[in-house]
Amino acid sequence: MKRLLDQYRVASTPIEMIYMAKDGAITQRNIMVLQVNEKSITAFCYLRQTKRTFLLQNILSFSPMRKKYVNEVI
Numbered sequence: 506m507k508r509l510l511d512q513y514r515v516a517s518t519p520i521e522m523i524y525m526a527k528d529g530a531i532t533q534r535n536i537m538v539l540q541v542n543e544k545s546i547t548a549f550c551y552l553r554q555t556k557r558t559f560l561l562q563n564i565l566s567f568s569p570m571r572k573k574y575v576n577e578v579i
Contacts, residue, residue, distance in 0.1 A: 510567070511541045513569070519569070520536055520537075521533060521535055521568055525563045531565070534559075535570055537551075544560060544561055545559060
């Protein structure tokens, strides 16, 4: 998991993450990984518009952000 998160950091790829907070609440966050540590990551959270620290053990899933197409005919 750390290696993949570090790859997203190096590539500056925003990701969607499902995260469980300390109180057990589950949230979906869009983040940009800034730093990967042993037990946590530091990331810019688009929801809170600030840098946040997330524990690796509380990350339930993550994937690259899906591009949203507005008014585009496919």
